[in-house]
Amino acid sequence: MMWQDLIFLAGSVLSIVFLAPTVRDATANIPLGSSVPSMTIGAIYAVTYATMGMTFSAAGSLGVAMMWSLIVSYRSPSPHDxxxxVVRFAGSLARQARRTVSDFLSDEEYPAPGQSAD
Known part of the structure; x- marks a missing residue:
């Protein structure tokens, strides 16, 4: 066992302890734009640590990802639980991306007054 494995585990345990009050607070509203990426990063770290043979770090990161998944599921400001x-967030992100690309392309096609089209 590497000592770094225990350090990463300790950091994950602290994150879990700090996230627990948010999970328990029924009035907490955490935006999906914060919680979904945090959940995803925790899961990616867990897989990465596991492939490096850092079992304790992987377990800790998986615990953090699970805490964030609870926040995503039950503490978002949306009326749905x-x-x-996660699917709603991904759909919203895709719509925003399409709208941004569409706005960008329409701005290139029809430049604002005083701007050239080159």
């Missing part, structure tokens, strides 16, 4: 919030 549950894991479907």
């Amino acid at each position: 549950g894991p479907a919030n």
Whole structure:
């Protein structure tokens, strides 16, 4: 066992301890734009640590990802609860991306007054 494995585990345990009050607070509203990426990063770290043989770090990061998944599911400001919030967030992100690309392309096609189209 590497000592770094225990350090990463300790950091993950602290994160879990700090996230617990948010999970318990029924009035907490954490935006999906914060919680979904945090959940995803925790899961990616867990897989990465596992592939490096850092079992304790992987378990700790998986615990953090699970805490964030609970926040995604039950503490988002949306009127809906549950894991479907991840799908809603992904759909919203895709719509925003399409709108941004569409706005960008329409700005290039029809430049603002005083701007050239080159």
